[in-house]
Amino acid sequence: MNTPNPTLFSQLPLGTLTLPNRIVMAPLTRCRADAGNVPGPLAPLYYAQRASAGLIISEATQISQAGQGYPATPGIHSDAQEAGWRAVTSAVHAAGGRMFLQLWHVGRVSHQEFQPGGELPVAPSAIAAAGQSMTRFGAQDHPVPRALEAAEMPSLVEDYAAAARRALAAGFDGVEVHAANGYLLDQFLRDASNHRGDAYGGSIANRMRLLDEVISAVTAVAGADRVGVRISPENTFNDIDDSDPQALFQAVATMLRGRVAYLHVVEGEDRKATGSPRVDYGSLRTAFGGTYLACCNYTPERAAAAVAAGDADLVAFGRAYIGNPDLVTRLQLGIPLVRSEAKTWYGGKHAGYTDYPLASTLSA
Numbered sequence: 001m002n003t004p005n006p007t008l009f010s011q012l013p014l015g016t017l018t019l020p021n022r023i024v025m026a027p028l029t030r031c032r033a034d035a036g037n038v039p040g041p042l043a044p045l046y047y048a049q050r051a052s053a054g055l056i057i058s059e060a061t062q063i064s065q066a067g068q069g070y071p072a073t074p075g076i077h078s079d080a081q082e083a084g085w086r087a088v089t090s091a092v093h094a095a096g097g098r099m100f101l102q103l104w105h106v107g108r109v110s111h112q113e114f115q116p117g118g119e120l121p122v123a124p125s126a127i128a129a130a131g132q133s134m135t136r137f138g139a140q141d142h143p144v145p146r147a148l149e150a151a152e153m154p155s156l157v158e159d160y161a162a163a164a165r166r167a168l169a170a171g172f173d174g175v176e177v178h179a180a181n182g183y184l185l186d187q188f189l190r191d192a193s194n195h196r197g198d199a200y201g202g203s204i205a206n207r208m209r210l211l212d213e214v215i216s217a218v219t220a221v222a223g224a225d226r227v228g229v230r231i232s233p234e235n236t237f238n239d240i241d242d243s244d245p246q247a248l249f250q251a252v253a254t255m256l257r258g259r260v261a262y263l264h265v266v267e268g269e270d271r272k273a274t275g276s277p278r279v280d281y282g283s284l285r286t287a288f289g290g291t292y293l294a295c296c297n298y299t300p301e302r303a304a305a306a307v308a309a310g311d312a313d314l315v316a317f318g319r320a321y322i323g324n325p326d327l328v329t330r331l332q333l334g335i336p337l338v339r340s341e342a343k344t345w346y347g348g349k350h351a352g353y354t355d356y357p358l359a360s361t362l363s364a
């Protein structure tokens, strides 16, 4: 139910929640987890500092050991990880916030070093992604992955369901299924990385099958009200591509219609200036029909215009949330935004993580 002329500061019902504003903290990997891929000791403070967001989406969090592809990313498949996340959700809720966990499996964007038993990473097809993993021995090319057997799909889907169960047990308000940015579910969707000849490859309906099964399993655990999905129709990050992104993602949006709480769309090339869009996002939005969360290169002005025009219900900010924990206040008061230091985005301790000041603590 939309207000007649919403602004970035209008409330929005989302499932059982009422978001106090339309400003979302985008998922941001920060590579600061402890041993055992447990969220680090500063994670509760980092997220609580950003609790005024209408909704926080956590950094991508692997659903299983096989889902990891980067150093020091957190998981949600062990008791210790669940306990670590409980400290985060408690701090966010105590600060008045709301938070979903992003469920992640990297598929082929990995390396044997991260895999159980040093095995090959898994993917829809045995096609390597161009690019490298950051391992203990430095940057290493992504290997040719092992194509998953159809018989392995039920246990993969169950890993998503089990991770969603743990996320709710850890106190999250919901989960976001990461089907974007060239990771496993996106690898299945796109025809450049999915060359399968079975029920999970070929036609668009077949390439969507794994996502469809994951959504059924995760919503069975969490309820449709507590599940969002992230897609990135134009993004070529992680060497991903498709011959007809409009047709593919139109079908994905239609398949998700009425089944999840929101559709989160990375509109364009992640973190790169976008030229003319190759995808008509308005028609994806219409096909989905529910709450539409837009992201990618939004300035405060463009975000306000999109919400006012009804082109988006919510807008997520990525990089802006790293340097501006009180982004909502800054946008409300027109306070200039701080540009974060890219060198502290991934890894390290408090510097560039929990030490960005609130505007109210800066001298006038």
Ligand SMILES: Cc1cc2nc3c(=O)[nH]c(=O)nc-3n(C[C@H](O)[C@H](O)[C@H](O)COP(=O)(O)O)c2cc1C
Residues within 6 Å of the ligand: 026, 027, 028, 029, 030, 058, 059, 060, 102, 178, 180, 181, 230, 266, 270, 271, 295, 296, 297, 298, 316, 317, 318, 319, 320, 345, 346
């Ligand atoms: C440091 C960093 C980490 C990111 N980690 C994730 C992630 O874990 N999951 C994800 O879906 N996107 C991730 N992204 C992409 C952002 O969520 C967002 O789509 C991107 O930054 C574009 O939005 P912006 O222009 O507002 O920054 C990351 C981006 C950055 C800069």
